[in-house]
Amino acid sequence: MTDSTTRSHRLVVILGLSMALGPLTALSFGSKYADEETFARAQAGLQNAKPTDVLGKYGDVDGVPSYASSKTLADVLSGSGVFDDFRTAMQAIDKADLLTGSGTYTLFVPSDEAFAKLSDEQRAALRDDPAALASLISKHIVPGRYSATDLMQMREARTIDGTSIAVGPTASAGGHIGFGSSDVVQSNLHATNGIVHVIDRVNL
Structure with missing residues (x-):
């Protein structure tokens, strides 16, 4: 070469x-x-640059959104048509004022369909024992306002009767929020005096 x-x-x-x-x-x-x-x-x-909001899918709103500015918890429950059993129970235990009062609460409300999963014996026992019904409903009410994002970061919540209930993300593939033995199936129904999360079963 x-x-x-x-x-x-x-x-x-x-x-x-x-x-x-x-x-x-x-x-x-x-x-x-x-x-x-x-x-x-x-x-x-x-x-x-705005970081990705990994919890954005839960649709939280800081404070009370404008659409809920004139709604109380009572309005949220009565306006849906699927919480009649829970509202009736609140009236039976003289807690209906809690839904319209100035205090702020987070309600984990079983739908009427969830109440229908109770056996006839369980429903009869609750109907005939006001103290048992009051205890049951109290275990679904937490003082304060906790959105879905808040719940995802928690491990337990203390209800109005002092009971500690496990709460937080579940291991299910759908990424549900758990509350006791139930799953939250709809979240963040806002009111001026609190917030409602719908659960799929009654926590006995």
């Missing part, structure tokens, strides 16, 4: 390496040699 051929071959190799490594070099040292304006824009973009 002649010297001229060798030099030509080396030149091709050098040009090839330069083309291949050029972008990598630019990426590695670009920020070092970028003009100040470009670098400032990049920094501003990082500072203003």
Whole structure:
């Protein structure tokens, strides 16, 4: 091979390496040699970037949303048509005032369908024993306002009768929030004096 051929071959190799490594070099040292304006824009973009909200799917609203500004917990329960059993129980144990009062509560409300899962014997026992019914309903009421996002970060909640109930994310594939032996199937029904989460069964 002649010297001229060798030099030509080396030149091709050098040009090839330069083309291949050029972008990598630019990426590695670009920020070092970028003009100040470009670098400032990049920094501003990082500072203003909004992180992904991994809990956004639960739709929490800070405070009371405008649509609920005139609604009480009583309005939320009566307006749905699926909480008649819970409302009747609240009236039977003289707790109906809690739904319209100035105190703030988080209700874990079994739907009428959830109450229907109770056996005839269980329903009769609750109907005939006001103290047992009061104890049962009290275990579904937590003082304070706790949204779905709050519940996802909790491990337990203390109800109005002092009972500690397990609460938080479950191991189910759907990523449900658990409350005792039940799952939250609908969350964040806001009212001025609290918030309602619908659960799929009665916590006995």
